[in-house]
Amino acid sequence: MTAPLKASDTTVVNVALDDRAYDIVIGRDVLTSLGTRIAALRPGARTAIVTDKTVARHWLEPTEASLATAGIATARIIVDEGEGSKTYAGLEKVSEALIAARIERNDLVIALGGGVVGDLAGFAAAILRRGVDFVQVPTSLLAQVDSSVGGKTGINSPQGKNLLGAFHQPVLVIADTAVLDTLSPRQFRAGYAEVAKYGVLGDEAFFAWLESNHSEAFKGGAAREHAIATSCRAKAAIVARDERENGDRALLNLGHTFGHALEAATGFSDRLFHGEGVAIGMVLAAEFSASLGMISQGEAARVARHLAEVGLPTKLQDIAGFAQEGLADADALMTLMAQDKKVRRGKLTFILLEAVGRAAIVKDVDPKRVRDFLQSKLKA
Ligand SMILES: NC(=O)c1ccc[n+]([C@@H]2O[C@H](COP(=O)([O-])OP(=O)(O)OC[C@H]3O[C@@H](n4cnc5c(N)ncnc54)[C@H](O)[C@@H]3O)[C@@H](O)[C@H]2O)c1
Ligand SMILES: [Zn+2]
The missing domain is CATH 3.40.50.1970 (Rossmann fold)
Incomplete structure (x- = not known):
């Protein structure tokens, strides 16, 4: 680069x-x-x-x-x-x-x-x-x-x-x-998923800026610095409010409940870098939010479009070897999600979207709705 x-x-x-x-x-x-x-x-x-x-x-x-x-x-x-x-x-x-x-x-x-x-x-x-x-x-x-x-x-x-x-x-x-x-281009892209995450979870204007300026940020120079500084400011503000993750800091987990399950399903291997799992997870979180009527399908598509544009995977089917393994199994993914730290007594906590640029912590998500949603994505 x-x-x-x-x-x-x-x-x-x-x-x-x-x-x-x-x-x-x-x-x-x-x-x-x-x-x-x-x-x-x-x-x-x-x-x-x-x-x-x-x-x-x-x-x-x-x-x-x-x-x-x-x-x-x-x-x-x-x-x-x-x-x-x-x-x-x-x-x-x-x-x-x-x-x-x-x-x-x-x-x-x-x-x-x-x-x-x-x-x-x-x-x-x-x-x-x-x-x-x-x-x-x-x-x-x-x-x-x-x-x-x-x-x-x-x-x-x-x-x-x-x-x-x-x-x-x-x-x-x-x-x-x-x-x-x-840094390898693939590692840079994976890290970029976390940059985009700050826009999606709390700053629509930043997300819009990334939509227009991402290629400059990839190349280096002032746009890269702006993207990194804006991301650090967002994280610093959340950490200062909630250092030990008793509340708001959980917003940073947007895309991570789905993402971690996918990382676990691929054995935390080079098949799926953390940021790549987060990219797919963020799209799934947006689409799941849309399926619950929290945002429009168009807003979910906007998130997916930007991540795809920079070359990140955005759907389960983008993962190498997807079809051959337990990945294509909604129940196996549910089991992996249940092992995540964000689970309390069988109910799932998800970070979902109320808008592009506004995430919310949603507790007590009915696992059946998640399973049905994943099943629909596996068929898509
Ligand atoms: N503490 C936290 O809040 C937090 C948050 C997110 C992730 N993590 C952890 O971070 C880890 C993932 O971090 P990562 O993606 O940076 O992985 P990493 O540290 O393994 O780095 C990825 C690869 O890039 C190489 N690399 C790093 N900088 C380079 C450079 N400038 N030039 C060339 N190669 C370079 C490394 O040698 C490595 O092979 C995971 O263990 C994850 O759990 C922690
Ligand atoms: Zn992460």
């Missing part, structure tokens, strides 16, 4: 959480400011960078150079890329390396990578010496607009994703939009 080499303004979004408030710094080449920002925030701190092999190849040296220029000592901890590192074994490896690097209470852990590295390094920081601060340097689009903001950290259990973790807010987030130039 090429991007114009144009200097752009830096945007700072504050996450207003009282004594745990922090800045998200967004812009092209802001990674170069990491060292000076850390020196100002935590004079004399030592650091350890946790990253994965792929990200290390592209971005570890510039990160270390920025720290060195500011006179900050750092160690490097490199894990394998992918979900396989968000495990007990991955946590043990990172934790032991942090202890060996003599990272103490006033030092900093730096998570340089996508959501896997951010969740893993953030959780290791949360439990190291009962809590060491950390800095997020998200390198995937998904991490820049979603996982690096909000303080959810954790690893997977063999029994399910993200079942072990802690709320641990970072002290700084550096989202350098230029690092996304080395």
Whole structure:
């Protein structure tokens, strides 16, 4: 992906959480400011960078150079890329390396990578010496607009994703939009589903802007920065209102109940990236909302049209190998949805749409209606 080499303004979004408030710094080449920002925030701190092999190849040296220029000592901890590192074994490896690097209470852990590295390094920081601060340097689009903001950290259990973790807010987030130039187009697209999600769930004007400007955002430059900054502002506002997901924060799960079931049905494999599951899930949530009379069919079609236009999957049939497996089975999908964290005593909670740009938390959704809806989609 090429991007114009144009200097752009830096945007700072504050996450207003009282004594745990922090800045998200967004812009092209802001990674170069990491060292000076850390020196100002935590004079004399030592650091350890946790990253994965792929990200290390592209971005570890510039990160270390920025720290060195500011006179900050750092160690490097490199894990394998992918979900396989968000495990007990991955946590043990990172934790032991942090202890060996003599990272103490006033030092900093730096998570340089996508959501896997951010969740893993953030959780290791949360439990190291009962809590060491950390800095997020998200390198995937998904991490820049979603996982690096909000303080959810954790690893997977063999029994399910993200079942072990802690709320641990970072002290700084550096989202350098230029690092996304080395991300694969498919990963970028998957992250874009979460960008579009912010429009669909709470900001019709932003969704309309994306409909007109998405190709510029994919190319890079000012439109990309605007898309990322708007997404971060939306997430920051929701997190500041409801840090621990007792209410509004659940809106961010738009598309995720259906999406997680599809990810589980495909074994959390490369057949369906998280963002791709969210794209299909968001379309299903919109169509289900239409089937309940909450929005028009036209509004649901508008959501699907935009996601399809950027090349995201929008229907069950778009998933590779769809026909061969349990995926084409409404009851199997219902079982997977029932295992989701958003289920209480047999009733499903869904994030549905009252309009494009206005989502609502709907509790006590009758599973039979969901099943009938899925059945109709499987035949479509
Ligand atoms: N904590 C949260 O609030 C939250 C929210 C959403 C998702 N998540 C978690 O995030 C994870 C998914 O994150 P992800 O999609 O970033 O996955 P990821 O971290 O696995 O990154 C995807 C792939 O892109 C590569 N990559 C990352 N940045 C790159 C770059 N700049 N150039 C080249 N390659 C790069 C990685 O090496 C990896 O292979 C999941 O584990 C999910 O559970 C957490
Ligand atoms: Zn998501």
